[in-house]
Amino acid sequence: MLLQQLVNGLxxxxxxxxxxxxxxxxxxxxxxLNIAIGELFMLGGYxxxxxxxxxxxxxxxxxxxxxxxxxxxxxxxxxGYEPLRQAPPITPLLSTIGFSIILQNVVTNVWxxxxxxxxxxxxDRRVHIGSVQIGVMQLVVIGVTVVLVASVALLIQKTxxxxxxxxxxxxxxxxxxxxxxxxxxxxxxxxxSGALAGAAGVLxxxxxxxITPYIGVDTGLKAIAVMVIGGTTSVWGALIVxxxxxxxxxxxxxxxGSQMRDFVVYxxxxxxxxxxxxxxxxARSDSGQPV
Amino acid sequence: MxxxxxxAILRLDxxxxxxGGVRALRDVSIGVAQDRIVGVIGPNGAGKTTLFNVITGAHxxxxxxxxxxxxxxTRWPAYRIVRAGVARTFQNIRLFGSMTVWEHLxxxxxxxxxxxxxxxxxxxxxxEAWGRAEDALTFFGLEKYRTALxxxxxxxxxxxxxxxxxxxxxxKLLLLDEPVAGMNRDEADDLRALLLRLSARGLSILxxxxxxxxxxxLCHELYVLDFGALIAAGxxxxxxxxxxxxxxxxxxxxxx
Numbered sequence: 001m002l003l004q005q006l007v008n009g010l011x012x013x014x015x016x017x018x019x020x021x022x023x024x025x026x027x028x029x030x031x032x033l034n035i036a037i038g039e040l041f042m043l044g045g046y047x048x049x050x051x052x053x054x055x056x057x058x059x060x061x062x063x064x065x066x067x068x069x070x071x072x073x074x075x076x077x078x079x080g081y082e083p084l085r086q087a088p089p090i091t092p093l094l095s096t097i098g099f100s101i102i103l104q105n106v107v108t109n110v111w112x113x114x115x116x117x118x119x120x121x122x123x124d125r126r127v128h129i130g131s132v133q134i135g136v137m138q139l140v141v142i143g144v145t146v147v148l149v150a151s152v153a154l155l156i157q158k159t160x161x162x163x164x165x166x167x168x169x170x171x172x173x174x175x176x177x178x179x180x181x182x183x184x185x186x187x188x189x190x191x192x193s194g195a196l197a198g199a200a201g202v203l204x205x206x207x208x209x210x211i212t213p214y215i216g217v218d219t220g221l222k223a224i225a226v227m228v229i230g231g232t233t234s235v236w237g238a239l240i241v242x243x244x245x246x247x248x249x250x251x252x253x254x255x256x257g258s259q260m261r262d263f264v265v266y267x268x269x270x271x272x273x274x275x276x277x278x279x280x281x282x283a284r285s286d287s288g289q290p291v
Numbered sequence: 292m293x294x295x296x297x298x299a300i301l302r303l304d305x306x307x308x309x310x311g312g313v314r315a316l317r318d319v320s321i322g323v324a325q326d327r328i329v330g331v332i333g334p335n336g337a338g339k340t341t342l343f344n345v346i347t348g349a350h351x352x353x354x355x356x357x358x359x360x361x362x363x364x365t366r367w368p369a370y371r372i373v374r375a376g377v378a379r380t381f382q383n384i385r386l387f388g389s390m391t392v393w394e395h396l397x398x399x400x401x402x403x404x405x406x407x408x409x410x411x412x413x414x415x416x417x418x419e420a421w422g423r424a425e426d427a428l429t430f431f432g433l434e435k436y437r438t439a440l441x442x443x444x445x446x447x448x449x450x451x452x453x454x455x456x457x458x459x460x461x462x463k464l465l466l467l468d469e470p471v472a473g474m475n476r477d478e479a480d481d482l483r484a485l486l487l488r489l490s491a492r493g494l495s496i497l498x499x500x501x502x503x504x505x506x507x508x509l510c511h512e513l514y515v516l517d518f519g520a521l522i523a524a525g526x527x528x529x530x531x532x533x534x535x536x537x538x539x540x541x542x543x544x545x546x547x
Contacts, residue, residue: 158412160420163398166389174385177347178399179373179460 003132005254006247011138011207013246014145018200019223020230020238021152025193027232029169030186032089035096036076037197038220039103040069042213044198045205046111052118052206062144065202066195072103073194077187100216107213118209141203148199149239152192156235165189222262225269231279241280299358300325300495301346301377301464306355308341315341316352317520323464323512328486328496330506332530333516334539339499340382342516343466346497347379348372360463374401378462380453382469382499386441392452393437396424399460420459427455431485447478458489465489467498471505483509507531515539 019041026034044065051061080095123137156162167175168185176182204219205211226245230237245265252264272279299322308316315338323329331339344350346357348369357365364372378399386395400420428434431451436444441452450470457465470486471479479502486496486509500506506513507527515523515530517539523530530536 154412155410160397160400160409160417163390163394164409167387167398170387170389171385173349173369174381174387176369177349177373177379178456179370179378179401180398181368181370 001131001254003130005250007132007134007138009247009250010243011141011246012250013243014142015200015204015219016223016226016246017238017242018145018148018196018203019219020226020242021149021235022193022196022200023220023223023227024230024232024235024238025152025189025196027227028235029165029189030081032081032092033096033224034076034081034190034193035093035220036072036080036099036103037193037223038216039100039107040072040194040197040216041201041204041219042211042216043072043103043107044069044201045211045215046107046116046201046213047198048202049116049118049205049211052122058123058140058206061206062199062202066198069198069201070191070195073190073197074187076194077190081190082183082186100220104213104216111213113213115210115212118206123206123209135207137207141207144199144203148196152196153236155192161185161188222265225265227279228269229272229279231282233278234281237279237281298325299323300360301497302356302358303342303346304356304358306342306345306352306357308338308345308350308352314519316345317518318355319516319519319521320355321514321521321524323495323497325495326490326493327511328490328498328509329512329514330510330527331497331499331514331516332501332503332506336518337516338519339516340468341519343379343468343499346372346466347377373399373460373462376461376463377466378457378460378464379466380450380457380468380470382472384446384449384453386449386452386456388440388442390441391438392433392441392444393424393428395441395452395456396427396459397421399456400424401461423459423461427459430458431455446473450474462494464495464497467496467500469499469501471500471502479505 019037022037022040023034026032026037047068048061048065051064052058076096076099080099081092084092084095123135125136126133127136156165164175164180164185165188167178167180168182172182205215222245226238226241229245230239230241245268248264248268249261252260301323303319303321306316306319307314319338319342321331331342333339341350345352348364348367348371352365355365356363359372359375359377362375364375367375387398390398397420400417400423428437431454433448433451433455436448436452441449444452450473454467454470471482474482483505490496498510510527513525513527513530514521515533515536522535522539523533525533
């Protein structure tokens with residue numbers, strides 16, 4: 001039973017990790033909260049659903065979900081962020097809230113506000129390991145998350161674009177004076193962040209075989225909590241905290257009751273803000289590694 | 292005042308810049324000829340760093356034009372000016388806390404090829420960039436600091452890293468903002484030898500410096516700024532005895 005819950009928690013945690021990573025890519029780089037990431041996650045889910053419903057394979061659903069969310073992220077950067085870069089930080093925050101409401105409306109208009117469901121039997125094959133039942137889709141969720149997170153880590157740490165990203169996140173002005181096009185790197189970060197959120201949306205909606213236009217709000221806020229607990233100045237906090245929160249949530253439902261589920265996550269966030277405001281892996285000063 | 296050098300790689304014509312009521316630069320015209328080492332001196336607050344910021348695109352001038360390699364760069368974004376061939380160091384060292392010395396020498400390089408190549412890890416992305424970084428590491432004698440986080444190193448080494456980072460951007464013109472600040476005499480001599488080697492390789496250098504002995508022994512040409520205005524220009528031998536220059540420095544420090 002415990003082991004079973006652990007697997008379920010890891011699945012959920014994997015999705016929180018992806019969305020939290022998506023938030024902290026933009027947060028670490030630009031110090032703004034792109035609220036619309038929750039809706040990019042939701043949009044990814046719908047696109048994935050549509051692709052599966054059209055009888056294409058899961059890989060296609062992932063690619064379309066990621067690509068679609070990345071394209072919308074491009075629009076958000078170009079319209080909702082870049083023109084407002086000189087404005088106080090609250091301004092782009094408000095514009096991303098605007099985008100998230102618009103996205104919810106668009107999706108509601110296209111797909112309706114009732115939950116969509118996949119026909120049963122599509123992704124609910126299970127494997128038995130001892131007493132533990134693992135859904136094949138759970139393995140896909142965890143596996144894809146590991147691959148995506150590892151790719152992002154490699155990209156940030158070892159590639160030209162990753163170094164440019166770190167340079168811009170540490171000091172935009174100096175990076176520009178070294179020949180880095182900060183605007184292009186920002187756009188790249190937005191799109192990468194969108195792709196991660198889109199992937200998470202595809203994974204979770206196929207895992208639950210159901211989706212509504214409102215899943216983005218709940219998961220988005222939880223991912224923000226994960227990012228805060230992990231430390232907003234470090235992208236990597238999410239990698240540890242995401243799975244932990246997923247497990248904690250599933251355990252709370254299993255042993256404490258589902259009405260308690262959000263209490264743990266947000267309670268931990270408030271405790272973190274009080275006791276360690278920089279988060280688990282966050283640095284106190286600007287000398288840390290934001291991305 | 293001397294005439295503008297005929298083969299100037301960098302020219303500023305009538306550049307002015309104000310911040311609020313403060314006129315940091317007033318109608319300044321200077322030129323840097325190919326493979327020359329040119330110094331900008333002047334008391335604190337004379338506008339020297341503002342001059343650099345205008346050249347590199349960090350600030351836009353209120354009036355005047357900046358021309359580099361016969362191209363008007365006055366309104367170009369900073370990153371484009373770097374790519375055209377102007378690299379700089381900073382008065383207060385500005386290295387990246389998350390990067391090793393080696394990464395600093397890669398990050399400033401212009402990577403060729405498709406955007407996708409920039410997303411490949413390590414040397415697959417750009418063998419040439421790797422080679423240039425290796426050269427810079429050797430040139431500055433930084434081999435043993437390769438994997439060290441740059442900000443953890445001693446001050447003199449950090450200065451070298453910053454200079455090496457500027458050089459790996461592949462500049463035709465290098466701007467150095469107080470390169471010998473905080474260095475002892477031996478280190479300054481090393482740096483002088485190094486800059487002469489770079490100049491011999493065809494690099495043009497424009498530097499801001501307070502250390503008069505260093506400037507006088509190194510530069511081919513000097514410009515003197517005071518309260519944002521150019522008060523003298525010429526070879527060090529002339530500047531040394533220029534009454535306006537001596538006047539500007541009187542009371543603060545000795546000129547030579």
